[in-house]
Amino acid sequence: MSIADNIRKINEQLPSSVRLIAVSKTKPVEALLDAYNAGQRIFGENYVQELITKQPLLPADIEWQMIGHLQTNKVKFIAPFVSCIQSVDSQKLLSEINKEAIKNNRVIDCLLEISIASDGSKFGFLPDEIFEFLANDLYQSFDGIRFCGVMGMGSFSSNETIIHQEYQLLFSVFNRLKNSIFANENTFCELSMGMSHDFGIAVAEGSTLVRVGTSIFGERNYK
Numbered sequence: 001m002s003i004a005d006n007i008r009k010i011n012e013q014l015p016s017s018v019r020l021i022a023v024s025k026t027k028p029v030e031a032l033l034d035a036y037n038a039g040q041r042i043f044g045e046n047y048v049q050e051l052i053t054k055q056p057l058l059p060a061d062i063e064w065q066m067i068g069h070l071q072t073n074k075v076k077f078i079a080p081f082v083s084c085i086q087s088v089d090s091q092k093l094l095s096e097i098n099k100e101a102i103k104n105n106r107v108i109d110c111l112l113e114i115s116i117a118s119d120g121s122k123f124g125f126l127p128d129e130i131f132e133f134l135a136n137d138l139y140q141s142f143d144g145i146r147f148c149g150v151m152g153m154g155s156f157s158s159n160e161t162i163i164h165q166e167y168q169l170l171f172s173v174f175n176r177l178k179n180s181i182f183a184n185e186n187t188f189c190e191l192s193m194g195m196s197h198d199f200g201i202a203v204a205e206g207s208t209l210v211r212v213g214t215s216i217f218g219e220r221n222y223k
Ligand SMILES: *Cc1c(COP(=O)(O)O)cnc(C)c1O
Pocket: 023, 025, 046, 067, 068, 153, 194, 195, 196, 197, 211, 212, 213, 214, 215
């Protein structure tokens, strides 16, 4: 099946409340252009160097989202154009994004990455840690940041019960934040969870953004 067919098939499975992010790490610009021509506008990348190489070669109305671990010293390269940083996992990174956003006269959408899986990403705040972190009020002085929700990765497990439980945990963290610290912020509404192998489960558990790579572009050869 072509990239266009894959995108159409996935969109058919998603409720209208869920948006599809095409995860294009390691894939050539030609593949991204195929996706673009099939109507795809949101792309997720994991590596800064790759993101800044591809961005100028592709149409300007693409929404680029950073979904991979981000080092503070690289924020400056993507701050001028990135539409959302989903992988915010430390105070230091948040401060740096804020600084670079202000320098670029922008407010950058951010998701707080939460570590939910026993064998998943080693990055992200622990579910309890995030409440402690946000309780110190420092984040409120970040004029360059718009808090838009949370992101998490489930386990690479074939045990669906485990994946359901992990996404339920992420949903509950999201809901608690939305009803407490971010109760007055309408923009705090995104729950980014679900990848190629488990987006059906993630949608059932309340996902609003699914990040799909392999099922759109095929297997990756490296990274
Ligand atoms: C690579 C990646 C994805 C997509 O994974 P697939 O299994 O190829 O769909 C989603 N989210 C993150 C954070 C990733 O690094």
